[in-house]
């Protein structure tokens with residue numbers, strides 16, 4: 001048994017009946033006990049993958065292995081999976097306790113009622129809903145319903161937990177609280193978890209690793225910090241990070257990178273960071289807003305269009321080639337709207353992409 005490949009997805013493809021190819025040759029693996037976030041914009045195929053893992057959808061091609069064994073032909077109920085749906089899917093006419101016990105009192109492996117109640121009680125304690133046992137779902141808050149759905153998914157002690165945007169119906173503050181609770185709960189139970197979200201901050205905060213998708217293709221499968229520090233391509237660089245990364249159109253010549261307002265000597269970049277030889281031509285230079293900062297020796301001068309306060313920091317906004325660009329500065333720096341500032345780039349934090357999005361530096 002290879003614990004590094006507790007879940008293994010191999011060359012998965014899904015073409016829906018209408019011909020839409022939602023998943024295009026996707027392969028990844030999940031380590032036993034890890035909480036992995038499947039991240040990506042709406043429509044990128046996250047739910048399709050969860051449904052294939054759960055057995056609710058058949059793949060067009062490819063294989064899925066749990067613990068080294070292919071499950072493609074195994075019925076959903078025999079895959080030992082817990083699924084928490086976006087809308088919780090609780091039974092409205094049942095109490096919380098009846099909802100949580102339900103998976104244990106139906107089907108071939110049903111347990112005696114007393115035993116089912118004992119197990120349900122254990123998971124209701126873990127998810128802190130014991131005192132809600134006799135309530136109906138309609139009387140519960142979103143966060144409480146969420147906990148019931150998680151308890152119900154865990155009672156069968158599945159080997160894998162799938163969660164599809166489980167926090168999307170909660171308000172911002174509750175999302176932060178519940179995401180921490182989910183992480184600590186799944187870690188204490190030790191269950192291998194795949195958690196779908198479109199929210200990069202959520203993924204960065206709870207994922208042991210993140211798999212970022214776009215248009216049915218994996219863009220990066222990595223530790224959270226690497227999406228930030230070493231994005232694989234232009235899409236990743238722009239999807240992850242808040243405020244979003246700054247992009248500048250540049251032209252490369254033999255010795256220089258030239259934009260409409262600044263010129264960088266190629267000798268100022270680190271040779272070892274080039275991923276390949278760069279022919280002269282058009283590229284995109286991208287840099288995170290905290291790495292382009294006011295400095296009297298800056299590369300270029302610009303006017304501050306606007307300033308946004310975000311907690312302990314401020315975002316300076318300016319216009320470059322008709323696009324908005326941002327610089328992240330601390331609260332104390334005495335700069336105000338309308339000021340002229342010179343901005344300097346930390347060259348070792350610059351990325352270069354081809355117009356097609358390939359990272360070349």
Ligand SMILES: Nc1ncnc2c1ncn2[C@@H]1O[C@H](COP(=O)(O)OP(=O)(O)OP(=O)(O)O)[C@@H](O)[C@H]1O
Nearest residue numbers: 016017018020022041042043044045046047048049
């Ligand atoms: N039954 C279906 N028939 C045809 N196309 C489908 C079907 N279900 C989903 N799709 C399409 O497949 C793509 C992937 O859908 P999926 O629901 O997996 O995306 P997602 O990343 O989970 O998005 P969201 O966050 O909006 O749920 C989308 O373009 C969607 O329109």
